[in-house]
Amino acid sequence: xxxxxxxxxxxxxxxxxxxxxxxxxxxxxxxxxxxxxxxxxxxxxxxxxxxxxxxxxxxxxxxxxxxxxxxxxxxxxxxxxxxxxxxxxxxxxxxxxxxxxxxxxxxxxxxxxxxxxxxxxxxxxxxxxxxxxxxxxxxxxxxxxxxxxxxxxxxxxxxxxxxxxxxxxxxxxxxxxxxxxxxxxxxxxxxxxxxxxxxxxxxxxxxxxxxxxxxxxxxxxxxxxxxxxxxxxxxxxxxxxxxxxxxxxxxxxxxxxxxxxxxxxxxxxxxxxxxxxxxxxxxxxxxxxxxxxxxxxxxxxxxxxxxxxxxxxxxxxxx
Amino acid sequence: xxxxxxxxxxxxxxxxxxxxxxxxxxxxxxxxxxxxxxxxxxxxxxxxxxxxxxxxxxxxxxxxxxxxxxxxxxxxxxxxxxxxxxxxxxxxxxxxxxxxxxxxxxxxxxxxxxxxxxxxxxxxxxxxxxxxxxxxxxxxxxxxxxxxxxxxxxxxxxxxxxxxxxxx
Numbered sequence: 001x002x003x004x005x006x007x008x009x010x011x012x013x014x015x016x017x018x019x020x021x022x023x024x025x026x027x028x029x030x031x032x033x034x035x036x037x038x039x040x041x042x043x044x045x046x047x048x049x050x051x052x053x054x055x056x057x058x059x060x061x062x063x064x065x066x067x068x069x070x071x072x073x074x075x076x077x078x079x080x081x082x083x084x085x086x087x088x089x090x091x092x093x094x095x096x097x098x099x100x101x102x103x104x105x106x107x108x109x110x111x112x113x114x115x116x117x118x119x120x121x122x123x124x125x126x127x128x129x130x131x132x133x134x135x136x137x138x139x140x141x142x143x144x145x146x147x148x149x150x151x152x153x154x155x156x157x158x159x160x161x162x163x164x165x166x167x168x169x170x171x172x173x174x175x176x177x178x179x180x181x182x183x184x185x186x187x188x189x190x191x192x193x194x195x196x197x198x199x200x201x202x203x204x205x206x207x208x209x210x211x212x213x214x215x216x217x218x219x220x221x222x223x224x225x226x227x228x229x230x231x232x233x234x235x236x237x238x239x240x241x242x243x244x245x246x247x248x249x250x251x252x253x254x255x256x257x258x259x260x261x262x263x264x265x266x267x268x269x270x271x272x273x274x275x276x277x278x279x280x281x282x283x284x285x286x287x288x289x290x291x292x293x294x295x296x297x298x299x300x301x302x303x304x305x306x307x308x309x310x311x312x313x314x315x316x317x318x319x
Numbered sequence: 320x321x322x323x324x325x326x327x328x329x330x331x332x333x334x335x336x337x338x339x340x341x342x343x344x345x346x347x348x349x350x351x352x353x354x355x356x357x358x359x360x361x362x363x364x365x366x367x368x369x370x371x372x373x374x375x376x377x378x379x380x381x382x383x384x385x386x387x388x389x390x391x392x393x394x395x396x397x398x399x400x401x402x403x404x405x406x407x408x409x410x411x412x413x414x415x416x417x418x419x420x421x422x423x424x425x426x427x428x429x430x431x432x433x434x435x436x437x438x439x440x441x442x443x444x445x446x447x448x449x450x451x452x453x454x455x456x457x458x459x460x461x462x463x464x465x466x467x468x469x470x471x472x473x474x475x476x477x478x479x480x481x482x483x484x485x486x487x
Contacts, residue, residue, distance in 0.1 A: 005483035012480045028473045028475070035407075037404050038405050038406065038407055039407060039408075040405070041403070041404035041405050042403040042404055042405045045403060045408075045435075046411060049335070050434075050438060051435075052412065052415060052432070052435055053415070053428070053431050053432065054431060054434070057427055060427075061424070061427070064360070064364045065357075065360075065361045065364070066361075066364050068363065109452075116325050119365065125411075127415050127418055127428075128411035128412065128413060128414050128415060129414065130410060130411070130414050131374055133369070138447050140368075141365070141366050160380075164320075164324065166320070166324075167324060168328065170327065170328065173331075173351050174331050174334065174335065176336070176371070177335055178338055180340050180487050181335070181338050181342055182338075182370075182372050185342035185371070185372040186373075186374055186376065189372065189373050189376035190375065190376040190377065192376070192377040193376060193377025193378035194377075194378065195376065195377070195379060196377070199458070200378070200381055200457055200458065201375060201378055202459070203455075204378075204379045204455050205375065205379055207455045207467055208453060208455065209382060209384065209453050209467075210381045219458070220461040220462050222457040223458050228456070236378045247376070254419065261437070262446075269406075269410070270405070270410060271407075272407055282357075283428065287472075302484060308366055309337075309414035
């Protein structure tokens with residue numbers, strides 16, 4: 001009992017590196033900027049008033065009570081701002097807020113702006129959104145409410161606010177536990193389908209025209225391979241909450257889950273989704289699994305390399 | 320620990336409980352048409368705690384796709400594959416095609432897609448939106464020589480000056 005209490009106490013009160021949140025902020029904002037540039041050529045088709053789904057249609061089919069681009073456009077119509085201009089304006093504000101978030105300048109305000117605009121874009125583009133928007137929205141929400149500008153930011157340079165270490169730990173744990181719940185749910189839901197036990201899930205995914213990036217017809221001759229990939233996915237996802245927190249397995253679990261997302265990115269063509277999930281795992285669990293990773297300074301790396309070089313040179317001289 | 324920080328811990332706990340609840344398809348448990356559930360759903364939508372995580376679960380179904388046939392005013396005809404300039408466009412449009420498998424959504428979504436084609440091809444006189452699904456054989460059938468094929472699902476025709484005028 002005492003041991004369990006001590007574990008829980010450690011989980012929420014053992015100090016975590018504040019850099020974890022800083023790297024999380026940098027990764028999320030950099031990713032959102034990259035996504036913005038990737039989607040920019042089709043931006044108006046995806047979010048414009050006469051896009052793939054006109055605003056009136058997407059709003060009529062929307063079941064959530066969140067603001068959409070049409071809502072903002074109706075507000076701005078009083079100022080004689082057209083729907084197209086509304087999209088351009090919001091896109092520019094979104095871009096600037098992501099830059100601000102990346103640099104940690106007025107971090108909280110920038111994160112709130114990015115989160116709200118992303119919510120509007122997501123509400124309007126709901127029918128075209130997939131997993132990547134779900135996780136970007138979650139990540140931007142955490143940037144808006146957690147102290148992600150506490151380190152490696154302009155704000156931190158200007159004014160050093162002191163946070164109790166347990167609040168940093170709590171912030172990191174919320175994101176970590178969110179990922180744990182997500183992977184556990186994913187694993188359980190997948191395990192309810194026969195396709196994930198007989199290997200057909202990976203086979204079908206790789207054969208689908210949408211995801212068909214590499215010829216994998218040969219896999220049917222080696223059915224054990226897709227079966228092992230499916231079982232591996234079930235294992236890594238379902239036991240993620242245990243594997244990632246258990247001292248002896250945490251490193252291998254982080255590597256496995258990132259490899260799984262790399263596989264999805266390369267073979268299923270879901271590059272944005274794969275990259276975001278790798279970044280979330282790496283920033284949130286990187287320092288936890290590989291202690292000291294985020295505390296590593298560039299000068300330390302250079303110093304270590306110099307020492308190693310000197311040692312090698314000495315060995316050579318002795319030889 | 321000051322009271323404010325204790326409240327933070329309580330809010331974090333509520334947030335995580337909500338994530339856990341919604342991940343178990345809480346929204347489908349029963350009648351959610353009451354103010355408390357609606358408030359929870361709205362909070363969940365803003366905070367990202369109302370998601371289900373059914374990615375590729377419990378299995379993968381046949382993949383829908385849409386092809387467009389455009390008849391122009393000069394009687395010429397063209398088959399169109401709606402593509403975008405960004406690499407992620409295909410993933411996004413396939414999401415819309417997925418919704419076309421829901422019969423209730425079919426009319427309005429296919430009309431929107433036809434409208435989109437009209438915007439891209441102003442000379443169009445008639446637009447046909449046809450949905451097909453890719454049926455993939457399992458590994459045993461594949462080894463026996465069966466290959467994936469496209470099966471016709473439904474089609475709708477749109478004249479440029481009117482709304483949908485026929486369907487199959």
